[in-house]
Amino acid sequence: xxxxxIANGIVNGAIFAILALGFGLVYNTTHTFxxxxxxxxxxxxxCCYTLYRIAGLPLLISILGGLISxxxxxxxxxLLVYRPLVKRDAPLSVALISSIGVYIIVxxxxxxxxxxxxxxxxxxxxxxxxxxxxxxxQIQVIELIIGIVVCIAYSLLLRxxxxxxxxxxxxxxxxxxxxxxxxxxxxxxxxxxLSSLLASIAACLVALxxxxxxxxxxxxxxISAVSMIVGGVGIFVSPALGGLLLGIIQSLAIWKISARWQxxxxxxxxxxFLLLRPQGIMGRRRRLEEL
Amino acid sequence: xNYLLHLFIMISIYSILAMSINIITGYAGLLSLxxxxxxxxxxxTTTLMxxxxxxxxxxxxxxxxxxxGLLSLxxxxxxxxxxxDYFVLTTIGFQIIIFSILYNWISLTRGPYGIPGIPRPxxxxxxxxxxxxxxxxxxxxxxxxxxxxxxxANSPFSRALRAMRDxxxxxxxxxxxxxxxxxxxxxxxxxxxxxxGALYATYVTYIDPxxxxxxxxxxxxxxxxxxxxxNLRGPIVGAIFMVLLPEALRFIGLPDTIAPNVRQIIYGxxxxxxxxxxxxxxxxxxxxx
Numbered sequence: 001x002x003x004x005x006i007a008n009g010i011v012n013g014a015i016f017a018i019l020a021l022g023f024g025l026v027y028n029t030t031h032t033f034x035x036x037x038x039x040x041x042x043x044x045x046x047c048c049y050t051l052y053r054i055a056g057l058p059l060l061i062s063i064l065g066g067l068i069s070x071x072x073x074x075x076x077x078x079l080l081v082y083r084p085l086v087k088r089d090a091p092l093s094v095a096l097i098s099s100i101g102v103y104i105i106v107x108x109x110x111x112x113x114x115x116x117x118x119x120x121x122x123x124x125x126x127x128x129x130x131x132x133x134x135x136x137x138q139i140q141v142i143e144l145i146i147g148i149v150v151c152i153a154y155s156l157l158l159r160x161x162x163x164x165x166x167x168x169x170x171x172x173x174x175x176x177x178x179x180x181x182x183x184x185x186x187x188x189x190x191x192x193x194l195s196s197l198l199a200s201i202a203a204c205l206v207a208l209x210x211x212x213x214x215x216x217x218x219x220x221x222x223i224s225a226v227s228m229i230v231g232g233v234g235i236f237v238s239p240a241l242g243g244l245l246l247g248i249i250q251s252l253a254i255w256k257i258s259a260r261w262q263x264x265x266x267x268x269x270x271x272x273f274l275l276l277r278p279q280g281i282m283g284r285r286r287r288l289e290e291l
Numbered sequence: 292x293n294y295l296l297h298l299f300i301m302i303s304i305y306s307i308l309a310m311s312i313n314i315i316t317g318y319a320g321l322l323s324l325x326x327x328x329x330x331x332x333x334x335x336t337t338t339l340m341x342x343x344x345x346x347x348x349x350x351x352x353x354x355x356x357x358x359x360g361l362l363s364l365x366x367x368x369x370x371x372x373x374x375x376d377y378f379v380l381t382t383i384g385f386q387i388i389i390f391s392i393l394y395n396w397i398s399l400t401r402g403p404y405g406i407p408g409i410p411r412p413x414x415x416x417x418x419x420x421x422x423x424x425x426x427x428x429x430x431x432x433x434x435x436x437x438x439x440x441x442x443x444a445n446s447p448f449s450r451a452l453r454a455m456r457d458x459x460x461x462x463x464x465x466x467x468x469x470x471x472x473x474x475x476x477x478x479x480x481x482x483x484x485x486x487x488g489a490l491y492a493t494y495v496t497y498i499d500p501x502x503x504x505x506x507x508x509x510x511x512x513x514x515x516x517x518x519x520x521x522n523l524r525g526p527i528v529g530a531i532f533m534v535l536l537p538e539a540l541r542f543i544g545l546p547d548t549i550a551p552n553v554r555q556i557i558y559g560x561x562x563x564x565x566x567x568x569x570x571x572x573x574x575x576x577x578x579x580x
Contacts, residue, residue, distance in 0.1 A: 033376045084567060093322050094566045096379060097516065100509060101562030108555040218505070222387070225380050260395045267384035274369040274377060 005255040006248060007134045013247025014147025015202050019220055020227035020239030021154055022198030027225075028234060029171045029191050031092055035099040036077050037199055037224065038217030039106035044070030044200030045207040045216065046110055049119050066207075067200040074196025077102055078189055086188075103217070111214040120211040139209045150201060151240045158236050167191055168236070219263070226270045232280025241281060296426045300494055302534045303426075303433040304487050309514045309526030310440045311483030316512070317520030318449055319476035320456030325366060325382035326484055326511040328389035331503030332359045333485025334492040335393060335400060338409050341493075348412030352489045359485035360478045367477045371470055386505050393500040405499025412493050429490055436483055437523075443479070444523055452476055453521070506555075513558050516565060519572025528574040533558075 019041075026034045048066030051057045057065070081098050126137040136144075158164035169177045170187055178184045202220070206212075223246060224239070231242025246269065253265040273280065308330060315323045333355040340351035370381035393400050400406070411420045412428065419428045443449055455462040455469050463469045492498045510533075518529020537554050545553055565572060 027376075033379060081563060090566075090570070092376070094570055096322065096376070097512075098563045098566045100512075101559040101566070104509065104559030104562070105556050108552040108559070112549055112552045222380075222383060226384070229377070229380070261391065263387045264391045267388050270384050271365075271369050271381065274372075274381065278372070278377075 001255065003132070003134050005251045007136060008140075009248035009251030010244065011136065011140045011144050011147075011247070012251060013244035014144050014151075015206060016223055016227050016243030016247045017147055017240035018150050018198050018202040018243075019224040020231065020243040021151065021237075022195040022202075023221065023224035024228040024231070024233075024236065024239035025167070025191060025195045025198070027228060028236060029167050030082075030086075030188055032082060033092070033096045033099065033225075034195070035096065035221060036081075036102040036106070037195070038221035039103045040070045040074050040077075040196045040217075041199045041203040041220050042110055042212070042214060042217035043073050043106060044196075045203040045212045046114060046119075046214075048204045048207055049121055049212060052121060053119070063204045066204045067197060070200030070203065071193050071196045073106070074192045074199075075189060078192040082192075083185060083188070086185075107214050107217065114214065116214060118211045118213045121208050137209075139205070143205045143209065146201065146205060150198065151237075154198075154240075155237050163190070171234075171236075223266060226266055228280075229270060230273050230280055232283030235280075235282050238280060238282040245281070293422055296422045298534060298538065300422075300426050300429045302530055303429040304490050304494070305511075305514060305530040305534055306433050306527050307436050307487040307490070308484055308511050309518060309530045310436055310523075311480045311487065312511055312515050313480075313520050313526045314440070314443070314452075314476050314483070315480035316515060317522070317525070318444075318452040318456065319473055321371075321473060321477070322379050322512070323382045323477075323480075324379060324505065324508045324512060325386040325389075326481075327503045327505070327507035328386045329359050329363060329481035329484040330488045330491070330507070330511070331389060331393060331500070332362055333488025334498050334503070335406075335488075336485070337489035338406055338492045338498060339399070341410055342406065342408075348410075348489070348493060352486065355485045355489050356482045359488075360482040363477050363481035364474065367474045371473045371477075382508075383505065386508050390500055390504055393503065400500070403499065403501075405497055407497045409492050409496045409498065411496065425494060429494065432486065432490060436486060437527075440483075441523060448472075448475070510558065513562060516572055517561055519574045521571075522574070524574045525572055529572065532573065 023034060023037055026032055026037070044066040047069035048062050051065040052059055052062035055062075077099075081102055082095055085095050085098065122139070126139055128135050128137050129141055158168065166177070166182060166187055167190075169182075170184060170191070174184050177187075199220075203212075203217075206216070206220075224243070227242035227246050228239040229242070230245060231238035231240065246266065249269060250262055250265060254262060257265070308326065311329075312323060312326045315321050315326075336358045337348075337351045337355035340346055340354050341348065344351075366381050366385040370378045394402050396402070397404075411418050411425070413419065414428075419425055451462065451467050451472055454465070455467060455472050459469055462472075491502070514529040514533045515526055516529070517532055518527065519525030536557070537550070540550060540554060540557075
């Protein structure tokens with residue numbers, strides 16, 4: 001039983017890792033607490049659902065459609081909501097409140113169109129694979145593989161490409177970067193697009209696994225924010241570690257306590273980390289002015 | 292007439308909530324998304340005291356205020372040692388933890404079934420049961436809270452809070468204990484929210500956890516942001532505006548099936564437009580700079 005729960009935890013952790021990477025990307029570069037991330041997640045999942053179940057398109061094309069819709073929404077949010085605030089040099093709390101506004105609008109439009117009930121993408125029982133005493137469904141195996149691939153691809157992107165160098169520079173000092181002639185607004189747009197892509201990948205996978213309702217985005221966003229803090233703020237790959245850890249702890253909590261207390265466990269971990277190790281697992285201790 | 296009285300009672304309750312979050316967000320500059328949790332703790336503690344122990348409204352209310360104030364330390368302490376966004380995230384976390392406790396601790400709170408049959412408050416042996424009486428009662432309580440907040444707003448405590456909000460470093464250089472100021476503002480603000488919770492519970496005479504969700508917290512924050520924060524007028528203007536807005540929508544003939552969603556969409560739009568063009572709200576002073 002223990003192995004089975006750890007395996008489930010790792011699969012969930014892989015998804016949390018993708019989500020947390022996307023959230024951490026935006027937070028580390030633009031310092032925006034991107035609550036609308038939840039709206040992007042939900043939109044991508046619903047778009048995938050619409051194309052697959054209502055329009056009857058093949059699954060892969062539907063997923064692609066879901067990813068594209070998420071990226072487009074992410075870019076629209078940056079262009080229409082965040083960019084004017086950045087240009088006015090508005091404080092970050094203003095961006096955060098606007099982000100809440102975007103989240104409310106998108107979620108309620110989705111609820112108006114599709115209703116509040118849970119939608120299932122793949123009905124029926126899925127094919128399972130057995131490995132020793134651990135049983136995983138087909139979609140869980142796919143989640144795990146994609147999770148690993150995304151994490152590796154993302155860290156390669158950051159370390160080896162010019163784009164990776166630019167976004168690390170953006171995180172360090174946007175003013176200096178623009179003095180070097182880089183269009184930081186364009187770069188910000190790319191950051192939001194990439195982060196939305198990560199959210200959409202996770203959203204489509206989860207939608208295929210357990211289905212969707214309009215309110216799945218908020219817990220996903222909160223988990224990615226907690227994963228980012230647990231992993232360590234300011235480092236681009238650490239949210240993945242936090243996500244994995246959170247997935248495993250949550251799964252063990254379901255086993256030992258009850259699924260009902262899952263949210264409580266997530267935030268208990270957050271509070272423990274804030275009290276005992278606020279810089280996260282991988283973070284180094286920094287002075288207050290640096291934060 | 293009853294309908295109008297109902298609206299006035301709701302405005303009193305939401306005015307108390309807006310005034311209380313104003314202390315945390317408007318005066319101390321801390322963005323809180325846990326206000327519905329404090330509201331809920333106040334409502335549940337008062338209710339449980341009245342039903343399980345059979346004590347009167349006012350002692351029960353005082354217990355509610357104390358419990359809420361103490362629990363508010365649980366978010367203040369871990370998050371305020373750090374800067375900015377951690378506080379927002381911790382308040383969201385606290386909100387979700389409290390909801391989860393109210394929903395799942397069935398032996399104490401009856402969870403999703405809610406608690407029915409909450410007695411109305413009684414004053415000197417007379418039960419405040421009819422709607423006009425309850426209206427007067429809620430108005431008096433709201434006035435007491437208003438006077439308290441007014442005294443607070445003119446006190447050195449409030450000046451220290453505003454100084455800290457505008458420039459934390461300067462305030463601590465002047466010898467103000469910034470950490471203690473923040474903790475105090477959260478304790479005072481959340482304790483006042485408990486009063487609104489107790490009023491709500493004894494007015495509706497039924498509570499369940501769905502009245503105290505994250506959405507409600509966002510709504511309370513919206514009340515304050517629409518009205519404007521950092522002064523005494525703003526929260527009241529916000530509460531009146533936001534309670535009357537859905538009623539206005541009802542009069543233009545929006546079907547009931549889509550009304551809740553449309554209302555939420557309008558709140559979202561309001562937040563974005565306000566933040567872009569008028570960050571101080573309709574009648575506020577503080578601009579989140």
